[in-house]
Amino acid sequence: MRAFANQGNRARRPRVVIVGGGFGGLYAAKGLKGAPVAITLLDRNNHHLFQPLLYQVATAGLSPEQIAAPIRSILSRQQNAEVVMAEVVGVDTQRQRVLTDRGEIPYDILVLATGSRHSYFGHEEWERFAPGLKEITDAMDVRQRILTAFEMAEVEESAEARERWLTFVLVGGGPTGVEMAGQIAEMARFTLVRDFRHIDSRSARIVLVEAGPRILPSFHPELSAAATRFLAHNGVEVRTGVKVTHIDQEGVVLETSLPATHGQGEERIYSHTVIWSAGNRASPAARWVGAPTDRMGRAKVAPDLSVPGHPEIFIIGDAAYFEQDGKPLPAVAPTAIQMGTYVAKVIRARVEGRPQPPTFRYFDKGDLATVGRHFAVFCRERGGGFPRVRLKGFIAWALWLSVHIYFLIGFANRLLVMLNWARAYFTYGRGARLIIRGVVCGQHRPSEEESAPVCR
Amino acid sequence: MRAFANQGNRARRPRVVIVGGGFGGLYAAKGLKGAPVAITLLDRNNHHLFQPLLYQVATAGLSPEQIAAPIRSILSRQQNAEVVMAEVVGVDTQRQRVLTDRGEIPYDILVLATGSRHSYFGHEEWERFAPGLKEITDAMDVRQRILTAFEMAEVEESAEARERWLTFVLVGGGPTGVEMAGQIAEMARFTLVRDFRHIDSRSARIVLVEAGPRILPSFHPELSAAATRFLAHNGVEVRTGVKVTHIDQEGVVLETSLPATHGQGEERIYSHTVIWSAGNRASPAARWVGAPTDRMGRAKVAPDLSVPGHPEIFIIGDAAYFEQDGKPLPAVAPTAIQMGTYVAKVIRARVEGRPQPPTFRYFDKGDLATVGRHFAVFCRERGGGFPRVRLKGFIAWALWLSVHIYFLIGFANRLLVMLNWARAYFTYGRGARLIIRGVVCGQHRPSEEESAPVCR
Incomplete structure (x- = not known):
């Protein structure tokens, strides 16, 4: 595989391999901008997905293109990072190699940010x-x-x-x-x-x-x-x-x-x-590296988010289990973002020979969910020097709107999403109401006349 | 099938069945707005597609949602029209019924606007x-x-x-x-x-x-x-x-x-x-109704676009072959639009007992193709009282841009497409650069490690 061959040329720089281009992996990569490392970000998709808005795609409010952006283009100006589209199938922790469907990739430091899938509780x-x-x-x-x-x-x-x-x-x-x-x-x-x-x-x-x-x-x-x-x-x-x-x-x-x-x-x-x-179940990241897990398969990580016994391997985001003040952190985007940013700091300190930053601490900005038109709920418990806040209705909805538009990665997408929403808001229309034949595989259509194509 | 059952209630109105929601079928339906008929528009997809911009979706400049709109919503305010998502498999011209994968649909007047597919010349x-x-x-x-x-x-x-x-x-x-x-x-x-x-x-x-x-x-x-x-x-x-x-x-x-x-x-x-x-090959519409065809399978239609021997059946758009001044009409959107509009007039005259309009005549507005950034070609030969026009380069490109934005059906899509293009223009970016795993079936990826899913 070519990524490997070429990495040899940058051999003196520690090779940081990040698996997963979601919030955790992407913020880890971005946090290492300018650091003396050679980053390879692996993802089986070519795009970063703004998952909190995925339900809008599912309900025809937005198109997939509006909430996703090619990982390559997000990192195109970061010279120490390359992006490889490949599916990881395991990790050889002895030989320090990530095993993918496109060959092996050696690492000095490994960040696993592989997220979670649904769990059907054994069904x-x-x-x-x-x-x-x-x-x-x-x-x-x-x-x-x-x-x-x-x-x-x-x-x-x-x-x-x-x-x-x-x-x-x-x-x-x-x-x-x-x-x-x-x-x-x-x-x-x-x-x-x-x-x-x-x-x-x-x-x-x-x-x-x-x-x-x-x-x-x-x-x-x-x-x-x-x-x-x-x-x-x-x-x-x-x-x-x-x-x-x-x-x-x-x-x-x-x-x-x-x-x-x-x-x-x-x-x-x-x-x-x-x-x-x-329900959710973590991706097999913990199993790949032999980390201890909770019952959802999440890796129980050390206070610096590394895998116990493997200081060179970090697991972050939904794939990790981390307790703070006796409670597990929620599996939400802010957790992954903060973990990614933190791990980048740890790695940077390590390769630059500086002392490692203090252990990871999640800063809770509050919990926000939208329920419908003009109605959301927001809740932030006391802590971190902030008072308790609980909002519901229009104000929480306006907050939700601004937060999501602001954080929507893909940058230039912001204006388009806003316009799409503005249109939907005033017309109750949904521009993305397409049924694309043959595109969705495994679709279940119990009609007598035809059997649906299944390709998963 | 329910559409059939219900049509019985409107029995006194002639039943016009239109097959195909492309330019031809849609303009035929819209042309019958307010006419004393009961229209059923059949399409196997739920959307009308602005096909002239499809290459922009293929090259990641636009998202599918930006060049397609649900046929239902286009016709939602036209009370004499209903839309049924079904695949037509044939026509029983004796019993005047359209045969679909969801049952039979009776017609008094039938408009076939089923378009064309690619032809690989026997390969x-x-x-x-x-x-x-x-x-x-x-x-x-x-x-x-x-x-x-x-x-x-x-x-x-x-x-x-x-x-x-x-x-x-x-x-x-x-x-x-x-x-x-x-x-x-x-x-x-x-x-x-x-x-x-x-x-x-x-x-x-x-x-x-x-x-x-x-x-x-x-x-x-x-x-x-x-x-x-x-x-x-x-x-x-x-x-x-x-x-x-x-x-x-x-x-x-x-x-x-x-x-x-x-x-x-x-x-x-x-x-x-x-x-x-x-190359193109017409859809099997001509075969369904036993119409004479040219070598591309297009139905040779009468001067009023009806099928010889079947005044109650019309074939329009890419599925039809029509000569004017000794030359076949081009298989482009304007032909289909003008044919759809004309057929609506013929049907309206017929059900209202008025004399049929003169035979169909295509009005050539000119031929336009974009080649790249700032460069298109436009050509209109003398005729219809207009002088000859040939344009190339920026002016033709500007013309192309305005024509396409103006005609883009889906109405509110116009602003979004324009913004998307404006962004792409200034940044050379392509917002729709997503590779969606599993979404495209039949994709050919000759890699050794994996075999692609095939579900067609």
Whole structure:
């Protein structure tokens, strides 16, 4: 592999290999700008993805191109960094080499920022019926399913079958589930309302299912309650304390775990469109390097984010488990960004022979989730010299809007996204409402006439 | 099927079924706004595509969402029209029914606007090595191939293999081939120039192959020559009088048909990225209804665009063959638009019991093709009371820009496309430079380590 051959020419510089071009990996690379190292950033995709807005792609509000940018172009002016598109399959910690589908890449220092995938709690067979949202392909898949469901309902003769196409189930009441529910509701109530002749898109049933006692569990209960009220007001059925015990092409089976609320026993919701946002599982980074893990497969890292016994290997972002003040850090973009920036400092100090910076400490800027039009929740507990803040409604929504536009990487994308949103805001339109035939593979379309292509 | 059941309710209104939501079908539907008919527009995709800009999606300048709009939303306010997403498989002209993968749809009047696909002149096996550009999936496929080729070249050790990845062959010197060649050249010379560490993207070899004696054969020879000079100046090898006799995963084999220019015999160009724009073949519309065809499969239609012997069936756009003043009409968007508009008038007159308008006559507004930055050609022969006009260079380019932005359907898309172009213009950037794993099926990647998913 050529990257290897060429790295030899820069041999005197320590070789830093970063695996993953998400927030963690990208900020680690950017943090090493100008440092006397030779960086190779590996990713199986050619783009960095602004994952917090992925649900907007899934609900046809934005195009993939608006929330993703080629990693190459982000790092094009950073002379000590090269980008290689390859899939990592393992790490040889003895010989200090990353094993990829395109050959081996030697490292002196390794940063693993490989993120997480969905976890179906041992029911991986559910994935084809209930995809989650991690990558652009996931979002495209979900978008096709949602739009196709309305198309199918429009031409369906039987009222029962129509209802199944117009029922949308979101599994998991975290920010993604809440955002998706809010977006689908808005789409059904406004965007699509004039488009069909045989169905009333407003009759769509949108069910948000959460096993725990409340949605948005990482927020204050008061904010969870406000979000629940907002969703209910906008036509979303919020079902808490309800566990999903089975998913198939007919829909989901629920088990009421809190007898008080809905009675005991099983309930089936018939739906062809189920979306999963209930659980994550770390990528196999910890396994590659033999690091100890928590039950979600995240590597338990040392206070400087290195792997115990391997000071030359760091694991950051969603792939890492790190406790602070007795609590694990949340798996969100700011955690990955701060970890990436910190690791860059550690590496820079090490190669320049300076003392290592103090151990990693996460600075919590607060937790923010948007629920729908003009409505978001924000919550920041006391600490770091800041008072407690809890916001809900329009102010939190305006905050959410500015934060997301500001942080959207791809820079020049900002204006375009803003304009797209402005248009969507005033017209309730969604410019990205395309169903692209053949593009989404593994799509599940239980129609009799045709079988869907499966290529995953 | 529900569309059928429901149409019964509007039984007294003549049922007009339009197959195809391209320019022809859409303008036919829009032309019938307010007419006392019940329109059903069928398309296998949910979107109308602004095909003249598809090459921009293929070369990562625009996102698919920017040049396509849901047919439903375009027709949402037209109460006499409904849209059904279904694939037509045939027509029963006896029983007056359209046969689709979702059931049968009865018609009183049928408009077939099903367009064309590529023709490989009997070598359909070439398609997997040399895709063409008709639908969004095609453009996404081509985009992936182009971007992936640079990625592969970057990590390739052998100079020979690298060269093959950096060689791009465009087969066919019509507007699409010329536009693609110009765009790839611009990408290689400007956009990507800082992105790679091991290759110089400017060293890419871009070959435009045309069997005839000159590129842009529908334009005046003077304009063809100007376009050739412009392309050559920008690093594109223009090879005219050269026939492609074979395509495989190693590249193309050329046969020099004009001994004078390049000597006789065979020549192989090694390339992993070959794009086809050499020939079209009409969709099977003519076959469905038993209409006479030309050798490209286009239906030879009557002067009112109906099928001889079937006054209730019209065939328009690329699927139709129509001679005017002894010459066949070009297969371009304006032809389809004018035919759609005309057919709507004929139908309206017929259902309102008025005399049919005079036979169809195409009004030629001129022929326009963009070659690259600041350079387009425009040509309009004398006729219709207008003088002859031939333009090349910046003025034609400015004209091209305004015409395309103006006609871009999707209305609100205009501002976004303009901004995207403005950004690309000033920065040479391409916001849509994403390689989406798993999204493009049937992609050909002749690497040893992995076999590409194939789902077509």
